[in-house]
Amino acid sequence: MSLATFVDLTFTGLVVGSIYGLFALGYTLVYGVLRLINFAHSEVFMWGSFAAVWVMLLFNARQGMPLPAAIGLLLVALLAAMLVSGGIALVLERVAYRRLREKNAPPLVALISAIGASFVLAELMGLRDRIAGWLGLDGVLAEFVRQARQNAPFVNPLPSVPLFEVAGYTVRSTQLIVLVAALLMMLALDQFVRRSRLGRGVRAVSQDPEAAALMGVNKDRVIQLTFLLGGLMAGAAALLYLMHIPVTRFNVGFVLGIKAFTAAVLGGIGNIRGALLGGLVLGLAENYGSNLFGSSWKDVVSFVLLIVVLLFRPTGLLGESLGKARA
Template identity: 80%
Template sequence: MNTFLDLTFTGLVVGAVYGLFALGYTLVYGVLRLINFAHSEVFMWGSFAAVWCMTLFGARAGTGVLPAIGLLLAALVAAMLVSGGVALLVERVAYRRLREKNSPPLVALISAIGASFVLSELMGLRDRVAGWLNLSGPLAPYVDRAREYTQFTNPLANVEIVNLGGFSVRSNQVIVLVAALLMMLALDQFVRRSRLGRGVRAVSQDPEAAALMGVNQKRVIQLTFLIGGLMAGAAALLYMIHIGVTRFNIGFILGIKAFTAAVLGGIGNIRGALLGGLVLGLAENYGSQLFGAAWKDVVAFALLVVVLLFRPTGLLGESLGKARA
């Protein structure tokens, strides 16, 4: 029973991060019918922003509670701003010109994959970029070991909150789960109830009719990429709190899993992204316990295939444009 509880809770924690990460995929697809594969690198850049923020402020493990919370909030702002900025850059450079020329979806998909590799390799070659600019010395803490794992310093002590036999709940797990759920709830209410959110839903449902009603489609698309980027940055910090390391290519497998969560829950549906992430996290944990850790990804993706065979629209197959307040 303790093993089951531990697998369930840790699965929910990881699944909440997947769900928050998946919002970028589901929002962009809901509005543009485009799979933004560069979103995985938006997440990756946010994770490095969190690391660099801690490096800048000289964070150390075991700092007092209030200073640690302040540092984590600063890291959250940094990660969200960097990821949001990178997402807007991707929209401007990789997609806008193609959209204005009414390019086929396949061209946009290829552009997305290209942007993903460019962003990944830029981070992996950041030491050489700093060298070209003669900044290797001042930026050494940020560019050294560019292609190796980079450690995140969590200033908040990871204390045990609950211990029932062999089942324990730690503070970092609670922070990650609660923060992810609150952010997703806030975004869901924003899209359903705010004026900007109604604009996003209108463009998703019928772009031409929305334009006739005075909705600025270009601004809505930018807003969609920005929101997806901000949520990816928040997910990146929560992932760093839970896992503690990042790398220039970390977005690849995590991006596939977040996309899987979006499809599993019903891509284009915000609540579906949350549900898909939680289901995926639980499936991974249960699968690793039943068949071994090496089979974790096999179980997760097999579950996706089974669900789509019987429900092609995902668990909550209602589109963003049809979502009701």
């Protein structure tokens, strides 16, 4: 392996891994508070990706736009993706989980509800053309609902220009934006949970729900906040993913959701910093593995790594739970 190839694999692995880590925050936050694996989080990501695509369609985005307009349009797409994903996450908590929580349903029931909600959200997006037809809106929304079960391209108005070279590998602007933005968002969330009053409430409920309630913490609001934060991060991850791979579809969250869940477990599920570490390690392992064994072994290498880590360290690489995080 040449030095240029190594730098290429490392940098692109970090870019993809940062997206995995940002996506994984939703899994790790919900598990840290509720001890629930929210498998429908993958569809929260998927809905955010379509929100970004629709913003570009609505504003007739094209490559080669003036730089200020391109940046503004990407910020609008980011806001739309985060709001849609956050809203879907709140609806998910209200419809799929809250009643079960109030009835003290067994964890298996909540898991089945999560899987069912995942299929419902995916199929709603995959059948959006038929739903628009039933409502008589297929003509008005034709551009947004046509070929509902096919790939939906994302038009990135921001040009990807070469910035600098490292050992013969050229780093491009889009790659650097994705990596830096993902790291900054994860850092911001980590500091919010550790230092803000609302974040202390999240950690209190995660550590001891009964004691937190006695201290005046509203558990239901904390749980809603947890789903909202995870949804917002998933929406941000969706836009960054589209900037790196400019296409989405109704079932895009399935494999990506498994990868993000793997990243959360790898770093230590329930640990915000663990999600970042797990995502970066997973992204690097995928790239190095695909180079050594071939691209068809990419997913195999990722999950073998997960198995090895869990065999020797079942709590993940960091292992510290959300409730034990220090301020």
